[in-house]
Amino acid sequence: VRPHPWNLGLWQGLIADRARLPHALLLHGPAGLGKRHLALALAKWLLCEAPAADSACGRCAACNWYEQGSHPDFRLVEPEAEGQEADGEAGKKGGRYITIHDIRRLGEFLALAPHQGGWRVVVVQPAETMNAAAANALLKTLEEPPRNVLLILVSHQPRRLLPTVLSRCRKLAIAPPELSTARAWLAGEGVAEADAALLEAGGAPLLARDFAEAERALRREHFLERLAAPSSPALYDLAQEQQHRLAEAWGWLSRWLYDLLAVKALARPRYFPGQALHLQALAARMPLAGLWALQQEISQAGRWLRHPLNSQLLLESWLLRYAQLQEAEHG
Numbered sequence: 001v002r003p004h005p006w007n008l009g010l011w012q013g014l015i016a017d018r019a020r021l022p023h024a025l026l027l028h029g030p031a032g033l034g035k036r037h038l039a040l041a042l043a044k045w046l047l048c049e050a051p052a053a054d055s056a057c058g059r060c061a062a063c064n065w066y067e068q069g070s071h072p073d074f075r076l077v078e079p080e081a082e083g084q085e086a087d088g089e090a091g092k093k094g095g096r097y098i099t100i101h102d103i104r105r106l107g108e109f110l111a112l113a114p115h116q117g118g119w120r121v122v123v124v125q126p127a128e129t130m131n132a133a134a135a136n137a138l139l140k141t142l143e144e145p146p147r148n149v150l151l152i153l154v155s156h157q158p159r160r161l162l163p164t165v166l167s168r169c170r171k172l173a174i175a176p177p178e179l180s181t182a183r184a185w186l187a188g189e190g191v192a193e194a195d196a197a198l199l200e201a202g203g204a205p206l207l208a209r210d211f212a213e214a215e216r217a218l219r220r221e222h223f224l225e226r227l228a229a230p231s232s233p234a235l236y237d238l239a240q241e242q243q244h245r246l247a248e249a250w251g252w253l254s255r256w257l258y259d260l261l262a263v264k265a266l267a268r269p270r271y272f273p274g275q276a277l278h279l280q281a282l283a284a285r286m287p288l289a290g291l292w293a294l295q296q297e298i299s300q301a302g303r304w305l306r307h308p309l310n311s312q313l314l315l316e317s318w319l320l321r322y323a324q325l326q327e328a329e330h331g
């Protein structure tokens with residue numbers, strides 16, 4: 001496990017001196033930048049019995065245990081898997097919350113002496129999925145960290161963490177790479193036409209790789225076609241087609257509305273530059289207040305998107321309101 005190329009600078013800094021590693025590290029930044037991967041690489045390196053200059057050896061007993069998921073001095077705490085959720089990429093990572101039970105088990109683990117006498121490493125990811133009780137329980141560990149323990153929190157949304165938790169971590173921001181770095185990496189992953197996916201992913205290469213997947217690219221094209229020529233019946237059908245991929249539909253619709261508002265303000269579309277002509281024509285027909293209100297509502301829905309009461313109804317109501325924006329102006 002080597003970190004992704006754009007994280008190598010951070011990586012070198014982290015492994016430069018074991019003695020200077022903090023008790024707790026927070027890797028934060030947008031999704032799709034390889035934060036989890038970086039955390040796991042650091043864990044493996046710290047546990048390795050004979051690390052090479054810049055990575056774990058991959059051959060020692062510790063590396064073998066680690067690779068089999070059975071290193072006794074390592075814990076990965078993630079939301080408990082509930083199986084695949086229905087809403088596309090947001091559901092892939094399994095369950096919803098890291099609970100107090102998870103953190104208590106962690107406390108029990110840390111109360112014991114290290115199995116191998118060396119480092120113990122814990123990765124908590126994504127840390128913002130700790131509920132309040134779990135975060136408070138973790139705080140106790142952060143306040144009295146055992147020796148030779150590295151706690152790595154990974155977070156896409158550090159502002160959702162308790163300030164008291166944040167203040168006890170050394171924070172390391174992971175930022176999207178240069179476009180050329182991202183393109184080169186994606187090309188190596190077999191993604192030829194990476195730019196549209198990178199734009200949609202806010203420059204995050206791992207997310208862009210998922211976004212470029214062929215079936216999804218087809219769904220996206222279809223979705224954008226429907227948005228570009230909105231009619232209530234077609235958008236009603238679209239809501240049915242996408243009802244099990246609410247997060248995906250939400251992403252496209254909210255970016256589309258963002259671009260419509262940008263074009264209405266005489267700026268260039270940010271996410272869908274290839275659709276500039278459609279966007280201009282639609283923006284001219286749609287009332288600003290209505291567009292703005294819908295964009296605000298959809299943007300706020302992003303917070304509870306993974307747990308909607310009824311994703312089909314929700315998507316229907318958004319898409320039909322969108323269709324009515326142009327019809328209202330006409331009628």
Ligand SMILES: [Zn+2]
Binds near residue numbers: 051058063
């Ligand atoms: Zn090793």
